[in-house]
Amino acid sequence: MNLEIRPGGEGLRTRAFQIIFESDTPAAKGFDIALIAMILASVLVVMLDSVAAYAARWGELFFWLEWGFTIAFTIELAIRLYCLERPTQYLRSFYGVVDVIAVLPTWLALIVPGAQALLIVRVLRVLRIFRILRLMQFVGEGRLLVESLRRALHPIFLFLLTVLFLVTIFASLIYLIEPAEAGFTSIPQAIYWAIVTLTTVGYGDIVPVTPLGQGLSMMVMLTGYSIIVVPTGVFSAQVIRSIREERYSDEACPGCGHDRHERGARYCLKCGTWLDEESPDPHLSEEEQAAWHEARKESDADGQEGETPPG
Structure with a gap:
């Protein structure tokens, strides 16, 4: 499902939306970094609490830290839903489900003992770092x-x-x-x-x-x-195939018809023909470029005449 995230109103809701769901301002980046730090700290607390020796010595500290993280994440989720135009749609998305699971086990532990172990799923929220750091590569x-x-x-x-x-x-x-x-x-x-x-x-x-x-x-x-x-060989072959498709274009050369050029290539590997049919070769003389534009205008005009319905 494609998630369309839009603010639910003007003023405070728009400001909260910009801080929570965007990362192109100092306030938004600071919020995201603080959130990632809290997620990592909460996961660390859950892991340390599973060690019997640490739980016996610092169990009460872990207990209050866990409730502190849970309350903070609950408030953060409530603000996320408050500033969205369609909060229910967000709750059905991947991050929405993870956000709910991140706070649900602690509240469930009031009824079902041992449910805190599910809090380890909070580490999935670290996936937000891809949005924060813009790691598009x-x-x-x-x-x-x-x-x-x-x-x-x-x-x-x-x-x-x-x-x-x-x-x-x-x-x-x-x-x-x-x-x-x-x-x-x-x-x-x-x-x-x-x-x-x-x-x-x-x-x-x-x-x-x-x-x-x-x-x-x-x-x-x-x-x-x-x-x-x-x-391993099958998967490696598919990876190589995908890399080739990412690297090479299927556009054929207008001169010789060769169709295995690197994306962004300007001239044909085989015959040296200019590949971009939407613009003239910059190495042509001014007269040749003018002639190319005239020929392109005539071609466009002929195409428009051919598309004109009969009167």
Whole structure:
């Protein structure tokens, strides 16, 4: 859903909107930086509070800090909604959901003990730093990776189906070979072993004890090493394809028809023809440029005559 963020009124609401949702003024930048610092501090408090030794020593401090952050974030969310024209639309957006989740667990903890652990999702709000710092280059790189992943979904999905097929075959074989005392009490348990072995993790909680089972394990591990490069290669190929599409234009040269030029190129790589058909070659003489403009005017006039409906 495309989120249209607009102020809900004049005066105080517009001023609050400029500070909270924009980042091109000193006040707005200061607010965003302070917000990021509070988010990071609140996430740090949640993580430290999960350590038993720290919780026993500074538990009361963590408790009051957490409530302070929650009240501050609740007020900030209320102001965000107050200054928007369509607050409900914002609440249904990604950042709106994250803002609600950032304050909801502490209030829920009054009813459901232990809900504070969900506060770790506040780290998602740090994504606002891309808007604050205007890191458009990194945003562009992120879009390139997302587009590459989207293109690679079908071959990767086919690869995963193949892996699941292999895992099921290996699991069935090891279930028939190994005794139940070794831990292979069912095919689903054997599938767990096959996945752990194929991915070369090797927890060691279930291991084959027969020579035939150990030989099968070696085959599974070697298979894992041999196929691990497949999804990496597919994704890398799509990344390279996306980079090429970002770098090169499909516009054909009017002179020779070559269509693989870098974006922003002014002359054809093959024949040296000027590529921009909307303007004359700056290296032409004044007479030649004047002739080019005359020819362009005649072409435009002919096109307009051709589009004129019959009387």
